[in-house]
Amino acid sequence: MSSIPVLDTRPPDGLTPGSVAANKLAKRLKRLTGQAVTDYGMIRDGERIMVCLSGGKDSYTMLEMLLYLQSVAPVTFSITAVNLDQKQPGFPEHVLPEYLDGLGVDYRILERDTYSVVTEKVPSGATMCGLCSRLRRGILYSHAREHGFTRIALGHHRDDIVETMFLNMFHGARMAAMPPKLRSDDGDNVVIRPLAYCSERDIDKYARLQQYPIIPCNLCGSQDNLQRQNIKGMLADWEAQDPGRTERIFRSMTRVAPSQMPDRDLFDFAALD
Known part of the structure; x- marks a missing residue:
């Protein structure tokens, strides 16, 4: 059996398990996840949550955060991890079952x-x-x-949400992103994004700290010049020039003033005298 692949085994910025910095990072992710879940009413008592686990850093972190919330939340909910094996050549089929068996988490491989x-x-x-x-x-x-799952949990984080807004602006001429909670187009499912308040930087650090068995995507992940990667690079440059800019952009998306935007569907300008 091949060894479990890990993309980057280097300690993140000198963090070591059990250190003060590592504990602060874990607490921050747990706090922000809990805050997002509460702010958007993502989980009610009795929910059956399908956690979409891709084998990437985001979905591993999301699963761990939800397991933590399950242990401390005032409501009861179930968690089932679901992975879609898309039959990409070389996909290490043993990795996720071994990891999830070790956690004792209910799971299904499609x-x-x-x-x-x-x-x-x-x-x-x-x-x-x-x-x-x-x-x-x-x-x-x-x-x-x-x-019969009542919630579908996806691992998109704050940076994904901001990137999606710029993608839609630059290539679709509209302002739209990924809401932390939505009803799917088919009307049958409610999708939640528990990591909506968490930064990719923190998630990356945490994933390396936890040594998750990362499974890279050899399909889309191997393609160069994707538009999302261009946006990601733009935001990274902005963040280097002005730390905290991505967070401020995200917060601005939660504080939209309809009368200050030229969208006639949001505000009745014609009736304004």
């Missing part, structure tokens, strides 16, 4: 060969993320509906 569909349908050199994500979303949403 096997669907979406890899062949994507590589067949998408022209060489074109971005595969769009079709891949639609197929993955459809399979996961159907599984949640068929098995």
Whole structure:
């Protein structure tokens, strides 16, 4: 059996398990996750949560944060980790079952060969993320509906939300992002993003500190010049020039003033005398 892959085993910024800095990082992630869950009413008593586990740093961290909340929250809810094995060549099928067995977490592995569909349908050199994500979303949403899950938890974090807003602005001419909680287009599922207040920087540090068995994506993750990567680079440059800018952008998205935006659907300017 091949060894469990870990993308980066270096201690993050000198953090070591049990150190004061490591404990502060863990407490910050737990606090921000709990705050987001509370602010957006993500979890009620009796919820059955399907945690989408990709094998990346974000979903591992989300699972751990939700397990922590499950142990301290005043409400009771169940957690089932669900991974979609898309049959990418070389995918280490043993990694997630071994990890989840070690945690004692209820889980399901769904096997669907979406890899062949994507590589067949998408022209060489074109971005595969769009079709891949639609197929993955459809399979996961159907599984949640068929098995009675009341919440679908996704590992998107604060930076993902900000990046999505700029993607939509620059390439779709609209201001839209990823809400921390939404009803899916099919109307049957409620999606939650418990890490909505957490920064990617903190999640990356925590994942390396915890030595999660990261499974890299060899499909979309191997493609260069993706628009999201361009946006990510832009935000990283801004953050280097002006630390805290990404956080301020995110906070501005939670404090929208409709009358100060030129959207006639948000504010009735014609009736203003």
